[in-house]
Amino acid sequence: AQSVTQLDSHVSVSEGTPVLLRCNYSSSYSPSLFWYVQHPNKGLQLLLKYTSAATLVKGINGFEAEFKKSETSFHLTKPSAHMSDAAEYFCVVSEPADKLIFGTGTRLQVFP
Amino acid sequence: DTGVSQNPRHKITKRGQNVTFRCDPISEHNRLYWYRQTLGQGPEFLTYFQNEAQLEKSRLLSDRFSAERPKGSFSTLEIQRTEQGDSAMYLCASSLEGGHTEAFFGQGTRLTVV
Numbered sequence: 001a002q003s004v005t006q007l008d009s010h011v012s013v014s015e016g017t018p019v020l021l022r023c024n025y026s027s028s029y030s031p032s033l034f035w036y037v038q039h040p041n042k043g044l045q046l047l048l049k050y051t052s053a054a055t056l057v058k059g060i061n062g063f064e065a066e067f068k069k070s071e072t073s074f075h076l077t078k079p080s081a082h083m084s085d086a087a088e089y090f091c092v093v094s095e096p097a098d099k100l101i102f103g104t105g106t107r108l109q110v111f112p
Numbered sequence: 113d114t115g116v117s118q119n120p121r122h123k124i125t126k127r128g129q130n131v132t133f134r135c136d137p138i139s140e141h142n143r144l145y146w147y148r149q150t151l152g153q154g155p156e157f158l159t160y161f162q163n164e165a166q167l168e169k170s171r172l173l174s175d176r177f178s179a180e181r182p183k184g185s186f187s188t189l190e191i192q193r194t195e196q197g198d199s200a201m202y203l204c205a206s207s208l209e210g211g212h213t214e215a216f217f218g219q220g221t222r223l224t225v226v
Contacts, residue, residue: 034214044155044203044217090154099145099168100205100215102154 002027004093006103014111019063019078021106023091026072033074034092034100035065044090050074061085086110116218118204124224125194132190133221137206144187145215146179147203155203161187162209194225 007022025033035047048059055067065076074091091103117136125131137144142163147155158177159169163184176194181187191198201222205215 036217043219044205046214046216049214097209099157099160101157102147104154105152 002031002093002095002098002101004091004101004103006089006091006106008106009104010107010109012109012111013081015083016080019076019081019085019108021076021089021091021108023074023076023103024072025074025091025093027093027095029095032094032096033065033067034094035059035063035074035076036090036092036102038088038090038105040087047076047089081108081110083110083112116204116206116216118202118218118221120221121219122222122224124226127196127225128193130190130192131194131223132188133202133204133223135187135189135204135206135218137186137204138216139185140208141206141216142184142209143207143213143215144181145205145207146187146189147205149201149203149220150199158189158202191223194223196225199223199225 003026005024033050036044037047038044047063048057050057050067058064063078065074067074088105088107090105092100094100119134145160146158149155157170159179161181164181176192179189201220203220205217207213207215
């Protein structure tokens, strides 16, 4: 069965410093992996997705993630945090033609 | 098409009452998903459809919950005899068929059972 683990429930960074949100997955097949962001009182928005093409995936707002099969990881990074990045981030795994399974989320705080 | 639409946005109901939520997916999407999200948690899978066929229902879902997608377009989620533990945000998403396509989410329906 597929599953996903987000290793940090909260991450705090200063504006202008790098962001790292960690995600490990488990899947019996070649999974698709996604990162979604949820701002307060807003809907879930797709940041980026991995679908077995390039292992380094670039998304919106300067975020990127690297798929590492040997480590079963799909960590999300951004070189320089902005105040507007403060939100809840979800790592999501999906096996081919199957449902999306969400992690428990990481709340990102950005301090001025 | 403006995306996935959910109605109502908010619902307050008394314990024991039945409630029904509606989801209108993106028009060309044949997959439709329902998720439930409580405060501080990630969305939890409830059920999903391929066109009008319900492909899977979560084992965590009690018999009080039922979902339909009669014509393969909009979907309804009904909760019978609501309990306070049903209070949550109910999210609908849609996607194209296929193994690597992302799902697009609606704004959700926030249910409060008093």
